[in-house]
Amino acid sequence: MTAIPLRLSAELTADYCQYLQQQFGLTTTTAPAGWYLCMQQGALVLLNADLPKQGAILVDFASGASNYRRQHGGGKSEAIAKAVGLNKKSNISVLDATAGLGRDAFVLASLGAAVTLVERNPAVAALLADGLRRAAADPMLSSVADRMQLRHCPALQALQNSTAVDVVFLDPMFPAREKSAQVKKEMRAFHDVVGSDDDADSLLAPALQLAQKRVVVKRPGYAGWLADKAPTMAVTGKNNRFDVYVNAAI
Ligand SMILES: C[S@@+](CC[C@H](N)C(=O)[O-])C[C@H]1O[C@@H](n2cnc3c(N)ncnc32)[C@H](O)[C@@H]1O
Known part of the structure; x- marks a missing residue:
């Protein structure tokens, strides 16, 4: 895992710098x-610093795709909502064991789920914590942010x-199909900073142990099953497939 440093600047207060370091x-x-x-x-x-055209990557629940999905998205008819069971019941607890930039977690929390976001990469976890801090201070988002809790640790x-949860959600990195030059900027950053999640298969068995209702694994449409284990069912979305392993009815 590449260590990503924090640049000191006038905008970074001593208190916030100390918090991020600790x-x-x-x-x-x-x-x-x-x-x-x-x-x-x-x-x-x-x-x-070497890629000035790369642009800034941040967790911003207040603008762009996240908020558009919150306000105008398919809501409970979205594939992710159906896969998790939010089309049947809204007060579901979800452990998102591979939280990344928190987009999926935000969609689930917007639909009423209480989501624990687990992220092991320090730089990604710091970006998430900062996105949640800003969301908590935004009157439009604070009720959703209240349902999102970050844990910086391995899945x-x-x-x-963990105390019992209804659903475990897994979305480990999957090798991109596109040639590297065509891979989207954010994906390139993720592949540089996070690398590959070689231990992803090992998460399925403990996830099935913990989840009271089901485990949902997000995969690209062309990818095989996690740990080569066939799911109970699959929900196919526009860009992804959600493999659902059912332990009990929602
Ligand atoms: C593809 S991204 C997840 C994207 C996320 N679903 C979203 O909506 O933004 C995978 C993330 O899972 C994290 N991750 C992978 N394996 C992990 C593990 N064993 N423990 C904790 N985090 C893990 C990686 O560091 C990476 O940030």
């Missing part, structure tokens, strides 16, 4: 090379030390 073990720098985190217009962002640890 919570996520980030180191600091004044002259970054390659990927680094820094504060930009009130938000923690991921930038690359295995969370799966083995």
